[in-house]
Amino acid sequence: xxxxxxxxxxxxxxxxxxxxxxxxxxxxxxxxxxxxxxxxxxxxxxxxxxxxxxxxxxxxxxxxxxxxxxxxxxxxxxxxxxxxxxxxxxxxxxxxxxxxxxxxxxxxxxxxxxxxxxxxxxxxxxxxxxxxxxxxxxxxxxxxxxxxxxxxxxxxxxxxxxxxxxxxxxxxxxxxxxxxxxxxxxxxxxxxxxxxxxxxxxxxxxxxxxxxxxxxxxxxxxxxxxxxxxxxxxxxxxxxxxxxxxxxxxxxxxxxxxxxxxxxxxxxxxxxxxxxxxxxxxxxxxxxxxxxxxxxxxxxxxxxxxxxxxx
Amino acid sequence: xxxxxxxxxxxxxxxxxxxxxxxxxxxxxxxxxxxxxxxxxxxxxxxxxxxxxxxxxxxxxxxxxxxxxxxxxxxxxxxxxxxxxxxxxxxxxxxxxxxxxxxxxxxxxxxxxxxxxxxxxxxxxxxxxxxxxxxxxxxxxxxxxxxxxxxxxxxxxxxxxxxxxxxxxxxxxxxxxxxxxxxxxxxxxxxxxxxxxxxxxxxxxxxxxxxxxxxxxxxxxxxxxxxxxxxxxxxxxxxxxxxxxxxxxxxxxxxxxxxxxxxxxxxxxxxxxxxxxxxxxxxxxxxxxxxxxxxxxxxxxxxxxxxxxxxxxxxxx
Numbered sequence: 001x002x003x004x005x006x007x008x009x010x011x012x013x014x015x016x017x018x019x020x021x022x023x024x025x026x027x028x029x030x031x032x033x034x035x036x037x038x039x040x041x042x043x044x045x046x047x048x049x050x051x052x053x054x055x056x057x058x059x060x061x062x063x064x065x066x067x068x069x070x071x072x073x074x075x076x077x078x079x080x081x082x083x084x085x086x087x088x089x090x091x092x093x094x095x096x097x098x099x100x101x102x103x104x105x106x107x108x109x110x111x112x113x114x115x116x117x118x119x120x121x122x123x124x125x126x127x128x129x130x131x132x133x134x135x136x137x138x139x140x141x142x143x144x145x146x147x148x149x150x151x152x153x154x155x156x157x158x159x160x161x162x163x164x165x166x167x168x169x170x171x172x173x174x175x176x177x178x179x180x181x182x183x184x185x186x187x188x189x190x191x192x193x194x195x196x197x198x199x200x201x202x203x204x205x206x207x208x209x210x211x212x213x214x215x216x217x218x219x220x221x222x223x224x225x226x227x228x229x230x231x232x233x234x235x236x237x238x239x240x241x242x243x244x245x246x247x248x249x250x251x252x253x254x255x256x257x258x259x260x261x262x263x264x265x266x267x268x269x270x271x272x273x274x275x276x277x278x279x280x281x282x283x284x285x286x287x288x289x290x291x292x293x294x295x296x297x298x299x300x301x302x303x304x305x306x307x308x309x310x311x
Numbered sequence: 312x313x314x315x316x317x318x319x320x321x322x323x324x325x326x327x328x329x330x331x332x333x334x335x336x337x338x339x340x341x342x343x344x345x346x347x348x349x350x351x352x353x354x355x356x357x358x359x360x361x362x363x364x365x366x367x368x369x370x371x372x373x374x375x376x377x378x379x380x381x382x383x384x385x386x387x388x389x390x391x392x393x394x395x396x397x398x399x400x401x402x403x404x405x406x407x408x409x410x411x412x413x414x415x416x417x418x419x420x421x422x423x424x425x426x427x428x429x430x431x432x433x434x435x436x437x438x439x440x441x442x443x444x445x446x447x448x449x450x451x452x453x454x455x456x457x458x459x460x461x462x463x464x465x466x467x468x469x470x471x472x473x474x475x476x477x478x479x480x481x482x483x484x485x486x487x488x489x490x491x492x493x494x495x496x497x498x499x500x501x502x503x504x505x506x507x508x509x510x511x512x513x514x515x516x517x518x519x520x521x522x523x524x525x526x527x528x529x530x531x532x533x534x535x536x537x538x539x540x541x542x543x544x545x546x547x548x549x550x551x552x553x554x555x556x557x558x559x560x561x562x563x564x565x566x567x568x569x570x571x572x573x574x575x576x577x578x579x580x581x582x583x584x585x586x587x588x589x590x591x592x593x594x595x596x597x598x599x600x601x602x603x604x605x606x607x608x609x610x611x612x613x614x615x616x617x618x619x620x621x622x623x624x625x626x627x628x
Contacts, residue, residue, distance in 0.1 A: 031426065037426055084607060088610075091610070093372060093425060097372065097374065097429060098560075098606060098609075098610045099611070101560045101564070101606065102604065102605070104603070105602055106599065106600060106603030107603075109598075109603065226433060226434065229430040229433060230430075233427060233431060237426060279445040279447075280442055280445045280446065283438075283445050284438045287435060287437065290431070291431075291435070294419060295419060298427070
């Protein structure tokens with residue numbers, strides 16, 4: 001096994017983890033603060049890709065498209081929250097699952113109607129093409145480095161926002177005791193809208209950021225959504241820090257499993273058996289990880305301290 | 312469970328008679344298409360009944376229930392692929408496999424509650440879904456064609472005959488409705504329902520609810536495996552799409568649409584859901600655009616589903 005490939009795959013896993021974190025951060029905040037199961041978070045990922053992609057093609061610049069996408073996604077998020085989701089907070093989880101499942105069907109079909117069934121390809125700008133040398137004979141695509149850097153900056157910004165600002169303080173207060181925070185004069189409906197808007201921007205950013213690599217497609221958010229579920233279950237629902245650790249863990253284990261599991265299995269199995277068992281086992285790896293973690297820690301790795309206080 | 316006669320009872324009786332009469336009506340109207348539509352509806356109804364058992368009566372919202380449809384189906388498909396077509400082998404393997412998988416998943420899932428339970432059942436089902444996608448030998452994404460339906464080896468039950476296939480499904484549906492009723496009114500069912508409304512109190516009385524919930528989870532898995540067995544035989548085809556998470560969502564949907572925790576709700580829900588999608592999809596290909604918001608409205612305004620609207624009192628109390 002050569003170490004250049006190993007480090008490359010490690011970086012790929014890191015990059016997948018960053019995408020997962022952008023998704024999971026919004027999900028876990030919405031869960032933790034509003035106690036809402038939002039399946040439509042995957043749709044926001046898709047909408048971000050399509051809206052951001054359209055803006056990119058219209059302005060001719062990915063950077064400008066991304067910048068313009070932020071207010072657009074924020075507006076869409078606030079709109080979805082006020083129109084469709086606000087009435088669901090007091091409902092059972094079952095109702096929330098069903099209603100947001102309905103939203104997915106709606107958004108998928110609306111996207112098909114607006115952008116057509118083929119999806120949308122967004123070209124990578126010239127200055128982001130190419131590779132960078134990371135030393136010791138390792139080269140890595142520049143754009144993937146950019147994704148990792150952006151992800152780390154966003155994670156840092158989110159941490160500062162939640163831990164260091166007045167807004168973050170209100171968010172944490174709302175998460176640990178919604179009723180008490182409301183009684184102390186926090187405008188809960190506005191707070192919820194803002195948090196949902198931020199979640200939508202993060203999901204949309206994740207969607208747009210991978211579009212130059214994969215292209216925007218209908219239903220693209222659904223696989224990522226389920227992985228993000230795994231991430232927040234592992235990390236502990238409501239914990240942004242847990243989401244970050246679990247996202248990187250999930251991304252790296254998934255990627256490493258896909259590239260090296262068959263090689264490792266060769267040590268124990270015949271080449272034939274290893275070749276058929278490798279892909280099967282590697283696609284199951286993160287779910288096995290999740291089951292294992294839950295077996296020992298049903299609340300996830302970083303359970304929020306207030307989790308027991310929530311009704 | 313004792314209640315006065317309501318419109319809900321009339322509708323249930325009507326639906327059962329309708330299911331029994333469909334092959335005759337279809338040939339009288341010269342619309343053979345409806346036979347396959349109602350056969351499909353009844354298979355989905357069996358799956359929805361099994362989900363209702365744990366979700367409606369036990370409060371366990373499984374978002375990965377379609378996985379047992381897939382496992383039951385693939386048991387038929389893979390055995391038939393290896394030229395084992397006897398139903399006496401296929402059916403026990405399908406149901407046994409579902410029992411084992413449900414037991415393992417149940418042990419993991421039932422340690423958790425609420426949102427965690429929903430997401431873990433979803434994730435575990437995805438795991439099996441990806442397993443089936445990566446099984447290149449058995450067709451991966453494209454699925455497996457089944458050349459011969461299961462053989463019972465007697466002259467009477469010959470599934471290759473369309474009418475026999477239909478009435479086998481009908482009989483299975485009646486059996487599952489009966490079993491559901493017997494379970495719900497039994498002591499076992501009472502513990503299950505009690506643990507849904509207050510688990511701590513039931514435990515305090517000295518009943519180990521975990522075992523009851525796990526047993527119900529396994530029974531539901533096996534019953535859904537039966538539905539998978541029937542679906543594979545009906546369609547002569549299995550594919551990973553059978554356990555796509557959209558199918559699990561649709562199962563929840565049917566159950567809620569009909570009325571959770573009612574005996575006939577899943578059947579009513581399956582009929583409404585599949586007929587509605589059949590009709591809407593002939594009007595426009597973009598029918599999901601209407602169907603999605605319709606769902607949200609049902610959730611918001613029609614609590615208790617169709618059975619609730621018809622005055623059934625068993626709906627969520």
